[in-house]
Amino acid sequence: MKIFILLIGTILNLTGNICFANDAITVVANTQDRSILLNRQEVRNLFMGGAQHYGLNAIALPPENQTRILFNTKVIGLTESRIQSYWAQMRFTGRKKAPKELNSERVMLEFLKNNEGAVGYLPESVPLPEELTIIYTVM
Numbered sequence: 001m002k003i004f005i006l007l008i009g010t011i012l013n014l015t016g017n018i019c020f021a022n023d024a025i026t027v028v029a030n031t032q033d034r035s036i037l038l039n040r041q042e043v044r045n046l047f048m049g050g051a052q053h054y055g056l057n058a059i060a061l062p063p064e065n066q067t068r069i070l071f072n073t074k075v076i077g078l079t080e081s082r083i084q085s086y087w088a089q090m091r092f093t094g095r096k097k098a099p100k101e102l103n104s105e106r107v108m109l110e111f112l113k114n115n116e117g118a119v120g121y122l123p124e125s126v127p128l129p130e131e132l133t134i135i136y137t138v139m
Contacts, residue, residue, distance in 0.1 A: 027121050030116050031116070109126065112131075
């Protein structure tokens with residue numbers, strides 16, 4: 001019975017790491033301004049194509065990635081199908097462009113390190129290099 005309960009609370013993500021549904025996610029940016037802190041609504045707007053705070057460009061993981069699923073649930077507040085529908089409508093009308101998608105947390109970390117102004121989300125357990133600043137944490 002204990003094993004069953006443990007498995008319900010865990011998710012194996014594409015990088016082979018086990019994520020817990022209650023794991024914290026950090027939103028990190030490659031920015032010179034280390035004082036930037038955003039609230040949930042500002043992060044949501046940034047990743048849904050709203051106002052570009054501080055010149056940041058949102059980077060996302062692929063739809064099947066468990067970190068993205070947790071981020072969408074905890075920050076965006078929409079299902080993947082709703083998000084995809086929204087972006088289809090934005091592309092059709094030419095109003096907004098979806099965030100660039102990268103294949104894994106490892107690839108995202110490298111991209112963030114090497115691209116000033118890039119902002120993405122990672123599990124809190126991922127060690128961050130000096131170049132990156134945590135701008136929001138969601139539990």
